[in-house]
Amino acid sequence: MSKDMNSQAGGAAKEGKIIGGYLVPNKPHALLAPEKSPGWQSLHDSYAKVREEIEASDADLLILFSTRWVSIIGHQIQADPTPEYWVVDEDFHELGTMHYKLRMNPEFAETYQQCATERGLHARTVAYHGFPIDVGSIAALQLLNPDNRIPACIVSCNVYSDRAETLVLGKAALDAVKKSGRKAIVVGVSALSNRMFTEFIDPASDHIHSLKDDEWNRKLLELLEAGRLEDVSQLSREFSRQANGDSKLKAIWWMAAAMGQNNDYRGTVFDYQAVWGTGAALVGLVPSPGAGGGLEYDEDDSNYFHGDRNVIATAAKADKTDKKS
Amino acid sequence: MRGCLAPHPPHxxxxxxxxxxxxxxxxxxxWxxxxxxxxxxxxxxxxxxxxVIIVHTPHWKTRRGHHLLGVEHFEGxxxxxxxxNLFRFNFDLQVDVELAEAIHAEGEKQGLVxxxxxxxxxxVDYGTITSCYLAQPDFKLPIVAISSARSYFDYSNEVGEREMLALGEATRIAVEKTGRRALLLASCSLSHRHFTEEPADPxxxxFEYIYNANQAKWxxxxxxxxxxxxxxQILDEMPDFIEQSVSECKDGSFTWLLGAMEVPELPGKVHGYGTVIGTGNAVVEWRLDEQAVQA
Incomplete structure (x- = not known):
């Protein structure tokens, strides 16, 4: 049992819960250069509204899934209690350096790692001086939680994981929240449509890359505003095909799984703007029983991840056996 | 110039x-x-x-064209x-900014962003550091590092290939104009499907073998x-190779190298081939200087 779980011991441990979720952009423009573009300034200002909502809640943990932290070996969970360093966006380096000092909850990170492992996932915590926290997470935390009042946890986005594995990762987050006794807010750090202008533009003229991407983004936001998170999760593949969704919209899969796979939320679209052509939205989802419509599931559900190594290992063993014979 | 495939697994x-x-x-x-x-x-x-060493690196990913390091010294x-868990590397390297600027200028002439x-x-990305370290552990030579533009991903393999050949040509012209003797490193694997788990001792x-037989055959x-x-023929087959073996050549490094070398009809010397967490990696050298002497 981790320290985080033990912290609830002494009396009857109170089960934690997820009290809300937010979808936020994955680029740093609203933090680093809001004045360069009306849209980026609007996002910057709208972050303040989200921040106020979070501050008004009694959340004591933020859990971020960021598409800007890519992993290969399973799922990595940040466990350095006070990561302090700097990063420069690899593409938008002209916007300046992001110096950061953040506050993580290493005990929760351990709990999350254990819960993920129990569901068959390969997961590990990381805590290394100089580790480059991704720009999406830094921007989100500095805009949503600038004084580090609420400790955070960041989990990576595995480049190979698809829907099933990402759902299991989301469910493991909920397991960990329940065990920890925390009142958590989940944050998906992700673009919507992810077609970027591939040249240098005047930031003041920034707009969504195409009308089609814009229309798809608005459709998704319409559903989210109605609180229909699970419906958006079910639509994510189609959206990604049509509008080049950021990382298949894994952040939505993860959020939906962590938040209970339903449509029962009060949704708020705080803002929707373009960042270098991509869809950048600030959306809030607060559980609101009975708010959502019916569910129509087209996708399978998964509770446990069985991995792929054994399949390959079997093939490799067979190959070795063949060679011997 | 001399050209190399110099993959960058931090392992x-x-x-x-x-x-x-x-x-x-x-x-x-x-390994x-x-x-x-x-x-x-x-x-x-x-x-x-x-x-100078010129390295094209898949781990500096840029979607707004091709970027080059433009500061003379980096350390950290x-x-x-x-x-x-494997790579926390204290680096200290010099950059040949004059050559980088020359490549930048020639690239623009080619119509590239x-x-x-x-x-x-x-x-500096770990791909650049790893390939440069493995080719030149003392980091005595200055480097030029070129980012991996996302044209293959944002458009298509064919668009990416055209861009990288143009970038290779821009690199060659810049090297010739500045009179440099350059070692070119394409910092990429061949097949590039990883295992997503790691043993206790990495x-x-x-635990180390190619991801599957398809990858090995490609x-x-x-x-x-x-x-x-x-x-x-490699260029002709490159779009298929990329798609069918999840190749890291999709990041453009190999095609850039071939373009910079003017796609020579010259065998490459394979110094080594092996797998790293399932990916296929080859260390290859094309001795263009010898070819020039023979001609």
Whole structure:
């Protein structure tokens, strides 16, 4: 049992819960250069509204899934209690350096790692001086939680994981929240449509890359505003095909799984703007029983991840056996 | 110029146990073939008398064209966000900014979107550091680092190929105009499907083999083409190779290299081939200087 779980011991441990979720952009423009573009300034200002909502809640943990932290070996969970360093966006380096000092909850990170492992996932915590926290997470935390009042946890986005594995990762987050006794807010750090202008533009003229991407983004936001998170999760593949969704919209899969796979939320679209052509939205989802419509599931559900190594290992063993014979 | 395929798995730097890298390996030997390949390459490069190393790196990903380091000196700690358990490397390197600017200018003439990276706090990517370290452990030569534009991903393999050939040509012209003797490193694997798990000892040889037979056959085929000097055929097959083997060539490094070398009808010397967490990696050298002497 981790320290985080033990912290609830002494009396009857109170089960934690997820009290809300937010979808936020994955680029740093609203933090680093809001004045360069009306849209980026609007996002910057709208972050303040989200921040106020979070501050008004009694959340004591933020859990971020960021598409800007890519992993290969399973799922990595940040466990350095006070990561302090700097990063420069690899593409938008002209916007300046992001110096950061953040506050993580290493005990929760351990709990999350254990819960993920129990569901068959390969997961590990990381805590290394100089580790480059991704720009999406830094921007989100500095805009949503600038004084580090609420400790955070960041989990990576595995480049190979698809829907099933990402759902299991989301469910493991909920397991960990329940065990920890925390009142958590989940944050998906992700673009919507992810077609970027591939040249240098005047930031003041920034707009969504195409009308089609814009229309798809608005459709998704319409559903989210109605609180229909699970419906958006079910639509994510189609959206990604049509509008080049950021990382298949894994952040939505993860959020939906962590938040209970339903449509029962009060949704708020705080803002929707373009960042270098991509869809950048600030959306809030607060559980609101009975708010959502019916569910129509087209996708399978998964509770446990069985991995792929054994399949390959079997093939490799067979190959070795063949060679011997 | 001399050109090399110089893949960048941080595992190889880790297994070499240099003083700059904080983690220490067990020496269990999972990547011996590649380490020996790099050792052979380094010996072969000893007669090169180079002024500069130019590296095209898949791990500096840019969607607004092709970027080049534009600051003369970088030092610091590079922690690999994917394999932080293996690579926490203290680096100190010089940049040949004049040559970088020349490549930038020639790239623009080719119609490419180009950009100089001028932020001194930029952290040089671990692909650049690893390939440069393995080719030149003492970091004596200055480098030019070129980012991997996302044209293959944002448009198509064919668009990406055209851009990288143009970038290669821009690189060659800039090298010639500045009079540099350059070592070119394409910092990429061949097949590139990883295992998503890691054994307790990452260097355990029992866990190391190519991801599947398809990947192995594609790698073998590309190596055959390399060794027989059929580099034009490699380009012809590149879009299929990329798609069918999840190749890291999709990041453009190999095609850039072939473009810079004017797609020579010259066999490459394969110094080593091996797998790292399932991916296929080859250390290859094209001795263009010898070809020029023979001509």
């Amino acid at each position: 190889l730097a880790y297994a070499s146990n240099p003083p700059q890298n904080e983690p220490k390996s067990s020496g269990a030997g999972a 011996t073939a590649l380490l020996e390949g790099y050792e052979s390459l380094r010996k072969s490069l000893e007669d090169g008398d180079f002024d 700690l590079s922690v690999d966000p994917i394999f932080p 180009m950009s100089m990276m001028r932020n001194p706090e930029f952290r 260097e355990d040889p029992e 790698d073998r085929h590309i190596l055959d083409l390399i060794e027989s000097g059929r580099n034009r």
